[in-house]
Amino acid sequence: MTTTATTAADGPILSVRELVKEFPIKSRGVLRRTIGAVHAVSGVSFDIHPGQTLGLVGESGCGKTTTSRAILHLQPATSGAVLFQGRDVTQMSKGELRRMRRDMQIVFQDPYASLNPRITVAEIIAEPLRIHGLYADDGRGQVAELMRLVGLNPEHGNRFPHEFSGGQRQRIGIARALALKPKVLVLDEPVSALDVSIQAGVINLLEDLQDELGLAYLFVAHDLSVVRHIADRVAVMYLGKIVEIADGGSLFERSQHPYTRALISAIPIPDPRRERARERVVVQGDVPSPADPPSGCRFRTRCPLRMTLSQADAARCAAEEPELVDRGFGTAHLTACHFVDAHG
Amino acid sequence: MTAYSSPSTGSDVLLAVNGLTVDFPTADGVVRAVRGVSYELRAGEVLGIVGESGSGKSVSSMAVMGLLPKSARIDGSITFRGRELLGSTEKQFMEIRGSKIAMIFQDPMTSLNPVYKIGFQLAEAVLAHHDVGRQEARKRALELLEIVGIPFPEQRIDQYPHEFSGGMRQRVVIAIAMANNPDVIIADEPTTALDVTVQAQVLESLRTAQQETGAAMVLITHDLGVVAGQADRVLVMYAGKPVEIGGVDDIYYNPRMPYTLGLLGSLPRLDVDRAERLTPIQGAPPSLLSLPPGCPFTPRCPMAADLCAEREPELLTTDSPAHAAACHYSVLLAGKQPGEVFATSAEDAVMPEAYGADTAAVTGTITTTHGETAE
Numbered sequence: 001m002t003t004t005a006t007t008a009a010d011g012p013i014l015s016v017r018e019l020v021k022e023f024p025i026k027s028r029g030v031l032r033r034t035i036g037a038v039h040a041v042s043g044v045s046f047d048i049h050p051g052q053t054l055g056l057v058g059e060s061g062c063g064k065t066t067t068s069r070a071i072l073h074l075q076p077a078t079s080g081a082v083l084f085q086g087r088d089v090t091q092m093s094k095g096e097l098r099r100m101r102r103d104m105q106i107v108f109q110d111p112y113a114s115l116n117p118r119i120t121v122a123e124i125i126a127e128p129l130r131i132h133g134l135y136a137d138d139g140r141g142q143v144a145e146l147m148r149l150v151g152l153n154p155e156h157g158n159r160f161p162h163e164f165s166g167g168q169r170q171r172i173g174i175a176r177a178l179a180l181k182p183k184v185l186v187l188d189e190p191v192s193a194l195d196v197s198i199q200a201g202v203i204n205l206l207e208d209l210q211d212e213l214g215l216a217y218l219f220v221a222h223d224l225s226v227v228r229h230i231a232d233r234v235a236v237m238y239l240g241k242i243v244e245i246a247d248g249g250s251l252f253e254r255s256q257h258p259y260t261r262a263l264i265s266a267i268p269i270p271d272p273r274r275e276r277a278r279e280r281v282v283v284q285g286d287v288p289s290p291a292d293p294p295s296g297c298r299f300r301t302r303c304p305l306r307m308t309l310s311q312a313d314a315a316r317c318a319a320e321e322p323e324l325v326d327r328g329f330g331t332a333h334l335t336a337c338h339f340v341d342a343h344g
Numbered sequence: 345m346t347a348y349s350s351p352s353t354g355s356d357v358l359l360a361v362n363g364l365t366v367d368f369p370t371a372d373g374v375v376r377a378v379r380g381v382s383y384e385l386r387a388g389e390v391l392g393i394v395g396e397s398g399s400g401k402s403v404s405s406m407a408v409m410g411l412l413p414k415s416a417r418i419d420g421s422i423t424f425r426g427r428e429l430l431g432s433t434e435k436q437f438m439e440i441r442g443s444k445i446a447m448i449f450q451d452p453m454t455s456l457n458p459v460y461k462i463g464f465q466l467a468e469a470v471l472a473h474h475d476v477g478r479q480e481a482r483k484r485a486l487e488l489l490e491i492v493g494i495p496f497p498e499q500r501i502d503q504y505p506h507e508f509s510g511g512m513r514q515r516v517v518i519a520i521a522m523a524n525n526p527d528v529i530i531a532d533e534p535t536t537a538l539d540v541t542v543q544a545q546v547l548e549s550l551r552t553a554q555q556e557t558g559a560a561m562v563l564i565t566h567d568l569g570v571v572a573g574q575a576d577r578v579l580v581m582y583a584g585k586p587v588e589i590g591g592v593d594d595i596y597y598n599p600r601m602p603y604t605l606g607l608l609g610s611l612p613r614l615d616v617d618r619a620e621r622l623t624p625i626q627g628a629p630p631s632l633l634s635l636p637p638g639c640p641f642t643p644r645c646p647m648a649a650d651l652c653a654e655r656e657p658e659l660l661t662t663d664s665p666a667h668a669a670a671c672h673y674s675v676l677l678a679g680k681q682p683g684e685v686f687a688t689s690a691e692d693a694v695m696p697e698a699y700g701a702d703t704a705a706v707t708g709t710i711t712t713t714h715g716e717t718a719e
Binding site for chain 1: 396397511544566569570597606608621623629
């Protein structure tokens with residue numbers, strides 16, 4: 001898919017280091033003292049190279065969306081660094097942030113809520129150009145070109161968002177994000193709100209755009225099948241932490257972390273014979289509250305692997321937090337689990 | 345519409361829907377939400393109904409339960425064990441609802457009453473159809489919670505819905521549905537609101553519920569993956585009509601309606617390498633307010649010919665007697681892969697003006713296939 005594989009050697013375009021985002025919990029009453037914190041993101045690190053797609057997957061509440069917002073400084077991080085082309089986004093002044101946003105744009109999940117219903121589509125796509133003072137340079141031509149690029153008819157620029165279908169609205173959102181010719185696109189569940197037959201068109205479009213423009217994507221999604229299809233590298237998040245990160249093939253073929261395995265095994269495959277033959281790892285229970293995450297390994301309360309361990313080993317899961325390191329599959333495949341070899 | 349009915353209406357047919365139509369009069373005109381749905385459900389069978397939003401899959405099941413608003417105009421026939429349900433009074437429906445046919449809805453928060461304890465709501469379901477004491481009803485409630493896999497049922501039974509997570513709530517709803525050992529369970533998108541690991545748990549509970557009660561099930565979903573693992577037979581709906589029905593293997597390995605084939609081709613799959621390109625279906629489903637004559641899939645269909653715009657195809661059996669498809673050219677689809685019929689382009693061509701130009705590339709490949717039929 002990616003014709004721009006050569007760029008990997010140039011170093012990452014975006015590096016996230018030990019990113020932490022906490023939301024304070026305030027007491028009731030007048031004083032509103034801070035009595036705790038929701039640990040939405042607790043020390044997440046990864047790199048994205050130009051022309052590459054990093055898929056960030058996890059279930060609701062695992063912190064994947066918060067991570068993407070913190071990277072763009074839409075919600076300032078509590079601590080940690082976000083290095084865009086070597087410069088820390090979290091330390092930037094307002095003017096620097098605005099310039100940075102030319103290079104990093106976002107596409108939101110809900111194509112109904114993310115477009116202003118009262119202005120025309122051409123105006124929506126032109127807005128970033130106006131904000132950055134680029135509209136004077138043949139703005140109308142640029143808008144028409146952008147609409148063509150995402151597969152929309154430029155003649156429909158004078159229509160309003162409600163005249164378009166869900167899939168088309170998502171294309172409008174993508175055109176708006178591309179207006180400033182960014183280098184990195186953050187895609188926050190870009191296809192989850194769409195019906196499958198329409199979703200496929202948007203996925204193909206994103207792949208084409210990446211090939212054409214050499215974009216880097218941070219693709220946030222809960223749907224592993226979509227991520228498998230589009231991502232070069234995949235990071236699996238659980239309760240604010242990355243539990244496993246690897247190249248797509250490696251992650252899906254030889255996942256190490258019990259959570260990744262459970263997640264993959266829980267996805268239904270649209271193939272009746274395979275589906276009947278499959279054995280499921282069913283994880284018990286629900287995700288614990290991020291306001292009070294379990295000690296040690298955060299997955300231990302639901303871990304199917306831990307149930308098979310000896311008492312001493314199981315105690316280690318509670319006492320010691322496993323580091324995200326290479327556990328036998330090379331430096332590109334990192335896993336945060338003490339007992340990856342215990343799978344058998 | 346009655347073209348496809350199984351050869352014998354034997355006694356094992358629990359639920360038979362025949363030529364069901366549902367119209368909603370609105371200020372803008374009549375919305376034809378369901379335009380002739382026919383199917384039969386036999387004891388112990390799981391029928392999956394698949395379709396995208398607005399295909400009429402939910403509305404047709406609400407009609408079976410008698411849950412549509414009064415403004416809806418319903419026609420056709422729905423029989424349960426030979427007894428006609430359409431036109432029944434509310435009182436007659438009350439006898440059947442819950443005890444013979446139970447329903448599970450998509451959103452477990454809105455289908456449970458937030459001000460009553462779980463135990464009360466479970467017991468209520470038991471008491472509605474059985475003349476037993478409170479103590480006995482509570483005992484049954486505990487039993488049900490255990491069957492659907494809720495840990496510590498003795499403590500959980502006295503909690504309120506808000507103290508349960510989404511997956512747990514859905515399991516309570518499943519427990520309520522199976523409270524009276526119904527003959528038919530209708531599950532409308534039971535796992536759509538849930539995370540995948542929780543979805544796996546709920547599907548397991550659902551399977552247990554079905555086996556435990558021996559009930560037949562209608563599973564309505566948009567997720568072709570869920571259907572593949574759960575259903576025995578599949579009904580694919582498009583624009584208010586069944587476009588294909590058959591055994592699960594027939595539908596997945598030998599689809600005979602371009603829409604089904606396109607759906608399968610547009611699914612990203614976990615077991616397929618990313619190099620494979622998806623085959624989206626261009627455009628969007630038609631408005632049910634003003635359907636043009638002919639096959640409703642025509643504007644999105646790469647195989648569409650003149651005939652398709654003139655006459656709506658009937659649901660006719662294909663080479664296997666239990667497999668029927670509604671397409672004039674279903675014979676041409678035998679053994680075809682999605683990529684051979686649908687373009688893998690990223691284009692979107694829903695606007696009428698742009699339509700002709702954008703699909704030119706797609707129709708090009710099909711005209712050749714067409715030549716073959718003419719011979």
